[in-house]
Amino acid sequence: MFTLHLLLLAVPPGILAIHSEYPYERDHPHSYFKDFPCPNAEDIAPCTCTYLEDESVMDMECKHLADEQELYEVFQAAMPDPNFRRLELVTKNIGTLSYYIFGNATFEEVVTNVVVPGTTSHVGPKTFINSLSTLRVLLLYKNELTENDFPFDTLSQYTALRHLSFYNNHISVFPSIESSTLKDLDMGNNPYREIPAGALDNLPNLEYFWADATHTDSMATGIFASLPHLKSISMAVSHLGNLNSLQFEVNSNSMELIDLPFNGIASIEENTFKGVTSGIIALEDNLITLLPENSWRPLVEAGVVLKLKGNDLLCGCDVAWLVLEPSFHGLVEDATCQDGEKLVDLDPTYFENNC
Numbered sequence: 001m002f003t004l005h006l007l008l009l010a011v012p013p014g015i016l017a018i019h020s021e022y023p024y025e026r027d028h029p030h031s032y033f034k035d036f037p038c039p040n041a042e043d044i045a046p047c048t049c050t051y052l053e054d055e056s057v058m059d060m061e062c063k064h065l066a067d068e069q070e071l072y073e074v075f076q077a078a079m080p081d082p083n084f085r086r087l088e089l090v091t092k093n094i095g096t097l098s099y100y101i102f103g104n105a106t107f108e109e110v111v112t113n114v115v116v117p118g119t120t121s122h123v124g125p126k127t128f129i130n131s132l133s134t135l136r137v138l139l140l141y142k143n144e145l146t147e148n149d150f151p152f153d154t155l156s157q158y159t160a161l162r163h164l165s166f167y168n169n170h171i172s173v174f175p176s177i178e179s180s181t182l183k184d185l186d187m188g189n190n191p192y193r194e195i196p197a198g199a200l201d202n203l204p205n206l207e208y209f210w211a212d213a214t215h216t217d218s219m220a221t222g223i224f225a226s227l228p229h230l231k232s233i234s235m236a237v238s239h240l241g242n243l244n245s246l247q248f249e250v251n252s253n254s255m256e257l258i259d260l261p262f263n264g265i266a267s268i269e270e271n272t273f274k275g276v277t278s279g280i281i282a283l284e285d286n287l288i289t290l291l292p293e294n295s296w297r298p299l300v301e302a303g304v305v306l307k308l309k310g311n312d313l314l315c316g317c318d319v320a321w322l323v324l325e326p327s328f329h330g331l332v333e334d335a336t337c338q339d340g341e342k343l344v345d346l347d348p349t350y351f352e353n354n355c
């Protein structure tokens with residue numbers, strides 16, 4: 001599990017999330033023409049445009065740009081069709097993405113810095129204004145955006161927006177975001193310390209929330225309770241510490257994963273995960289010592305899988321209820337006691353006689 005988590009963290013979580021729906025590794029060796037409706041190649045260098053005939057879409061890729069001016073000039077080229085599917089942009093040498101920088105172009109997907117970190121430190125309120133009705137995916141990975149450098153208050157106007165990522169930026173205050181269409185929000189790897197009450201209340205279609213590797217040590221209760229379609233909460237390697245009642249309350253029947261490894265969690269109050277009736281709660285590599293029946297039986301009875309490897313379970317009488325019920329063992333299979341023995345291998349007669 002340890003290696004798996006490191007692996008997952010090495011890849012921006014948003015990429016994993018959208019990968020099935022919008023594969024980036026496309027393999028169409030014979031299907032594309034590089035010309036019509038793309039602009040002339042020499043007019044847009046160093047960007048390149050690819051027309052995928054099968055899907056009738058045009059993708060633009062821009063790397064090795066010298067500065068903002070060069071990007072601006074690319075989109076001043078004559079364009080037979082300014083409606084692109086994807087813009088993939090490496091923003092090294094680009095600080096501000098301002099109004100007009102993309103000319104009259106529209107995009108469905110804008111992806112920055114999939115591999116190399118970029119330098120974008122400001123996005124203007126109208127930068128993507130031509131794409132209000134087309135933009136489905138906006139992934140501003142690995143830039144230098146703070147909470148003041150992106151027009152969060154304009155997001156509600158993007159009527160097709162599904163996937164939004166600020167993974168690995170410099171956001172130190174969790175922004176207020178409103179969108180009736182957004183499904184996938186990645187706020188991971190940013191230095192904010194608090195997720196305030198109501199932070200996700202205006203995202204009624206949210207399914208995936210990613211906030212891995214942040215400095216979050218304070219999270220209001222009920223953040224997730226307003227999300228009927230929620231499937232996944234991922235907050236690995238943050239600073240949550242002890243969990244309080246209702247902090248992860250959900251009102252969704254679609255839960256697949258609540259991922260909280262490496263959070264310094266020692267204690268978890270009753271009803272912390274109220275409403276969770278499916279999926280996995282992953283708590284590996286925390287500091288949990290006890291599994292009191294009041295807290296955990298409702299989850300296990302509903303069939304929720306608990307991942308508990310790498311904790312400090314004392315495996316005293318507090319786990320008797322688990323040890324003595326073989327039908328629960330499959331749900332706590334990796335739980336390991338302080339002395340290294342697996343919880344499911346403990347001798348039930350000891351617990352029958354002593355607890």
Ligand SMILES: *[C@@H]1O[C@H](CO)[C@@H](O)[C@H](O)[C@H]1NC(C)=O
Binds near residue numbers: 075078079104
């Ligand atoms: C953008 O559209 C306007 C209005 O149609 C036009 O005047 C202008 O030349 C276009 N700009 C570019 C860069 O194509």
